[in-house]
Amino acid sequence: MATTFRTAVVRSPEGPDAIEMIEVPLAEPGPGQVRLAIAGAGVNPVDLAVAAGVFHRLGMVHQPGHTGLGWDFAGTVEAVGPGVGLPVGSRVAGLVDGFDRDFGTYAERLVIAVDDIAVVPGNLDLIAAATVPVNGLAAAQLVDLLGDGAGRRLLVTGAAGAVGAYVIPLAQDRGWRVTGLARAGDEEFVRGLGADFTTTAEPGWDAVADGAVLQERGVELVRDGGDFVGMQPGSVPVGVRGVRVRVVVARPDGARLATLLAAAADGRLPTRVHAVLPLDRAADAHRAFAGGGVRGRYVLRP
Template identity: 50%
Template sequence: MRVAVVRTFGGPEAVEVVEHELPEPGARRVRIKVAAAALNPVDLGVRGGFFGGAGKDIGLGWDVAGTVDAVGAGSLWNVGDQVVALYHGLTKDLGTHAEYVVVDTDAVAKAPATVDAIHAATLPLNALTAVQALDLLELTEGQSLLVAGAAGAVGGFAVQLAASRGVLVTGLARARDEEFVRSLGAAEFTTAGVARGFDAVLDTAVLGETALEWVRDGGAYVGVRPGAHPGSVRGVRTASVSVEADGARLAELAGLVDEGVLTLRVAETYTLDAVAKAHARLEEGGVRGRLVLVP
């Protein structure tokens, strides 16, 4: 099978598509024939050596949508099931940017029924990050939340999820994104000049201490770079989300797609052979929605 790997850290040209032996699923694992796999900023970080792993082939890709192709003993799935999954890991040997991928059975969920595989592939990493970040914030109905980076992939999911729970969401993004962010459910919108007073801030824009200043005394702040959140001040509880694979939670999110609560955005699609071009496009910036690889 073909798989995208990094052998030498560098720019988009460092990504190679190579032949690899078809992986076999062990106990409580499933093999998925990949129909689509999203490209995320974390893949650029892996390619650039930000997370280490030198000296071996490193597989790329966390998101996958496709069809169960083979199952190991004790798997919860059947051959032919249409599924989505998060394949967690920064320096794994094989990622989802491949023709086939093997993942833990507990990381898999039934794919949304109302969208195609290309759109479904944009769900796992970013939606799980958003919902797990909201779990850390522990907001209740009627409380206020500022989402910094509200037009981005994680931020957009967070706006929709929080608004659906009755949280009063303010979206922080560029002026050109106001209509879109409000369409996701944000009650208010801002581009800058935020005053202190929010019950919580979800900082998907990685603003750090600047965003922390917008939280009221005793509120909560969550960032999206594991371990890189600012320290507590004024009694503000601070943390950062480190996404975990969770098939049961992913199934809930897929259900919200089918209910129309969550919107999936695809910017462009690329063949697996054009993966280097996809990396270059994402690196340019200005992408609204996810770039998706189709083997």
């Protein structure tokens, strides 16, 4: 059995060129933890920002050596710690949160708390499952902040993006009348989720969920006293006219993730894979994603 595994990290965070593969020691899972072999890790906007040093400059990362990349994954349990009932071989997905860490899901192996993962339904493949955790949980936790819609009107900006596409059905489940703001070419996809569609929006919405990171321009679209939920914990727009401004920060929640994976397996939540690349091409995936216009996730396969 190997005593090390490979992972993609940044030492000096200067964008994709700074991403390098290193070997790190394999650890045994402690109480309540599992170790898994990663089958796929999604490439998300936050990873591009970490690799570019955005959160280092905000004072949110203090790693003396390297900083880990990757927030979500799907894989197979290969060892369990004391007190864990999940069998070895279980197919699971999960989320690692927090910016200030020397490990991530761009890796061959991961040790994680069993409470932070969920079993992947048998009819959902692991690559598709890898696209769900961070964006599904962010969307679900965003909709929790909004609460019940009771017929009120919600504008989802970036509605064709990973988070926006999950907010639409989850908000509809809570009684919101949802309109998606996206690029013209995304109309069929957004309408297919059951939302109304627009490429431009006038002010007056009861709430705005800001998947396109319009920030202050998004707050301007909310009616007086309405709700805005942003996506950038490091950059919170100012509330005006009584608009309540909050920001979602995706947190691991294995039980909630199980319901999202079930919805993905049923097709109620979309799983879109743009391309699968080997882990050691993480930098190429970052460069391609940075150009914008990508629908669906790059997934890195160790």
